[in-house]
Amino acid sequence: MHIEPGVVDGAKLALSYATAALSFGLVAKMARDDLKAKTSPASLAGRVLITTALVFSFFEVLPHHPVGVSEVHLILGSTLFLIFGAGAASIGLALGLLLQGLFFAPFDLPQYGMNVTTLIIPLFAIGELARRIIPEKKAYVDVGYRDALALSTTYQGGIVAWVAFWALYGHGFTTESLSSIATFGAAYMTVILVEPLVDLAVLAGAKSLRKATDNGLFNGRLHHAAT
Numbered sequence: 001m002h003i004e005p006g007v008v009d010g011a012k013l014a015l016s017y018a019t020a021a022l023s024f025g026l027v028a029k030m031a032r033d034d035l036k037a038k039t040s041p042a043s044l045a046g047r048v049l050i051t052t053a054l055v056f057s058f059f060e061v062l063p064h065h066p067v068g069v070s071e072v073h074l075i076l077g078s079t080l081f082l083i084f085g086a087g088a089a090s091i092g093l094a095l096g097l098l099l100q101g102l103f104f105a106p107f108d109l110p111q112y113g114m115n116v117t118t119l120i121i122p123l124f125a126i127g128e129l130a131r132r133i134i135p136e137k138k139a140y141v142d143v144g145y146r147d148a149l150a151l152s153t154t155y156q157g158g159i160v161a162w163v164a165f166w167a168l169y170g171h172g173f174t175t176e177s178l179s180s181i182a183t184f185g186a187a188y189m190t191v192i193l194v195e196p197l198v199d200l201a202v203l204a205g206a207k208s209l210r211k212a213t214d215n216g217l218f219n220g221r222l223h224h225a226a227t
Contacts, residue, residue: 002071003114003163005107008170015169016113023120027090030127034087037226043216047084050217051092052099054080059100068184069167069177074191075159077123078151079199082140083206085219086127093119114166122158126151136226140219141207148196148203156192160185 008016034044055075064073080089094116101109108115133147134140164181171177206213206222214223 002073002105002108003111003118003166004066004070005111006170007069008111008114008166012170013110013113016111016117016166019117019121020113023117024094026120026124027087027094030090030124031087034085037220039085039087039220040216044088046217047088047219048091048095051080051084051088052095053092055092055096056099059096060104065187067187068180068182070163070184070188072184072187072191074194075119076195076198077119077155077159078126078148078195079202081123081126081130081151081155082143082148082199083202083219083222085221086123088219090120090123093123114162118159118162118166121162122155125158126154129154139223139225140221141203141223143199143203145196145200148199149192152192152195152199156189156195160188163188 031044035041058075059073062074064071075093077089077093080092084092097115097119098112101112129151130147133150134143163184167177167181203222206218210223
């Protein structure tokens with residue numbers, strides 16, 4: 001979902017700084033909410049290290065292909081949310097993206113504000129959605145396909161919407177822009193066919209390995225009802 005260099009440039013980049021600031025505010029809120037849910041700072045820090053490493057590997061190791069206005073990545077945002085919690089997932093996404101830019105793609109750094117916005121705001125959205133569709137008495141390891149699909153659709157749909165916004169903001173409502181967005185959106189939404197299945201497989205693994213996953217390195221909701 002990287003916004004390619006040149007899509008938005010010049011004075012228009014100022015908006016990306018504002019949306020990035022909003023995104024970092026949401027990251028702080030999600031981390032604070034995790035800490036309020038009886039998560040210790042040490043536990044949060046451990047999960048941040050894991051999610052950062054995972055996000056970095058998702059961007060660098062998993063297949064990713066330029067399609068239309070951007071690139072198609074398997075980011076597994078809903079998986080990170082369910083397994084590690086919104087706070088750790090959001091920080092990991094922001095740091096993993098930054099590390100990739102610093103060490104492997106410095107040409108992406110001017111687009112960091114747009115890219116981090118595109119990752120974080122949909123993550124915040126699935127956190128709000130999870131509160132509404134997953135009962136407090138249900139642990140995340142017991143989440144079914146329908147809920148996993150809803151979370152994945154919301155996350156991937158949010159990414160497509162933000163990519164479309166940046167493309168239109170940068171180049172306007174041209175036939176080329178709309179065609180490129182449509183091509184990207186169609187390719188990216190196929191991720192929805194894969195991500196819920198990954199979610200359920202990972203949750204099933206966590207459930208069967210409860211002795212190894214019921215600890216501070218994983219989301220408290222993974223095995224327990226909300227408190």
